Amino acid sequence: MSKDAFDELLGKVGPLIVKADTRLRLSIGPAERLAICLRYLATGDSYRTIAFSYRVGHTTVAVIVREVAGAIWTALVEETMPVPQMEDWRAIAAGFQERWNFPNCVGAIDGKHVVIQAPANSGSLYFNYKSTHSLVLLAVVDAQYLFRVVDVGGFGRSSDGGSLRNSAFGEGLRDGSLQLPPDTLIPAAERLGLLPHVFVGDEAFPLLDNLLRPFPGRQLTRERRLFNYRLSRARLVVECAFGILSSQWRMFRRVITTSPEVTELCVKATCVLHNFLRRKTIGRPSRTPVVPVVAESSDEAPTLRDAPMMGSNNATRRSIRLRETFCSYLNEEGAVSWQQNVV
Incomplete structure (x- = not known):
């Protein structure tokens, strides 16, 4: 700094x-x-x-x-992380279309495990699949590597999909309160009809009307493999943002020994500091501030009763059809010159 x-x-x-x-x-x-x-x-x-x-x-x-x-x-x-309103989502979508050639994308979403020392009497709440104890940082990142929404404090035992389901952002995504822009036509692809604005994530997230994930499996057609490549290309901005965050604030590369409450404060502080420093390099003006969507921390010690419940991860027919529509666009009207040489 x-x-x-x-x-x-x-x-x-x-x-x-x-x-x-x-x-x-x-x-x-x-x-x-x-x-x-x-x-x-x-x-x-x-x-x-x-x-x-x-x-x-x-x-x-x-x-x-x-x-x-x-x-x-x-x-x-x-100042640095206001809740995106409809015009902000449109600007984010324009940024993804311009820089990453992905239409109607309003953010890349992923979770990061922040390694901590196991809190006393916490059982397996913070024990994750990497055999460490952690808190989950769930973040939505725009095309400029800026954090637009963060949710901190999920138990390490939760998957990314579980963290999304139990977060304020996930609740807003389900009930439609995020003020996403209405469905729009993609230029030069009017045959596809109205398409929603979507977030892009990896295989750990569910397939929803406003959340795209790759096609599963290995025996995929070339069209589906091309879709997975294009989606992963847009999704990597959140991975890069986490890498920049860890490089600037190297507490993420150590086992944090503070209490979970202090760890949450430190993680949220680094996220707004990341935006504060990065906005200076890209020269993006901030908009009128509003209160952001973040997880509320509890003063009570976590118990096994607070552990998230596992649920079904079945996609609706509309979500499956929308992914096929995006796949068709990225293989035809939205194709880029180099994608045939990559896949």
């Missing part, structure tokens, strides 16, 4: 983290408090290591990280 970016961030976060001096001692200034928190997010070092570097107590570092991470989220979320 450059000095100018740090100063700008301090101007936004500073008023929320300033502390008053007392008769017994001087308080730690907001610039140092912000630097301590950013040091933890950027390195993942232990609290004791950071405490030695800044000559403060390790319990002081723990308090600062929790308070400042929450303040970063509060100060930046309305």
Whole structure:
């Protein structure tokens, strides 16, 4: 982070983290408090290591990280990650069409397991398929690698589809409250009729009217393999966004030993910091802020009763027909010159 970016961030976060001096001692200034928190997010070092570097107590570092991470989220979320409205979804779709040649795509969705130390008395709630303990970061990313919706705090034992089903975003996707644009005709492909705006995901997600996933299996026709390639090409933006996030904030490359509540605050802080820094490089202006869709954290300790229930993953006939329609478009009117050489 450059000095100018740090100063700008301090101007936004500073008023929320300033502390008053007392008769017994001087308080730690907001610039140092912000630097301590950013040091933890950027390195993942232990609290004791950071405490030695800044000559403060390790319990002081723990308090600062929790308070400042929450303040970063509060100060930046309305500016850098507002809830997309209908015009925003249209702009995202235009970006995917221009950069990734995928029509009516309003975001790539995926989940990332944030490795943590197993919380006490948590049983197998956080134990994932990689044989580690984790929290799930579920994110929707646009064509510019910006996080548009995040949901943090899913149990590691949940699949990506389960995390989507139990998230506020997944509920909005099911009940139609995301304010997605109405179905539209794709230029030069009017024969296909009206097509919905969709998110793209991998095989871990269900096939829905507004969520496309690849065709399963290995014995696929060439047309279906081409569709899978084109969908994966658009979906990789979320994988790249996670890679950029992990490279900038290297706490993701370590086992995080804080409580799940503090880990959620740190993960959300890194997501808005990612957008804050990336918007400077792409020069995208922010729109009028509104409250974003994020998971609500509970003050109560998780129990096995809170574990998500497994459900069916059967697609409707309309969802299957829509995927076939997109497959037809990407093999004919929407074909790109190089796809025949790739598959």
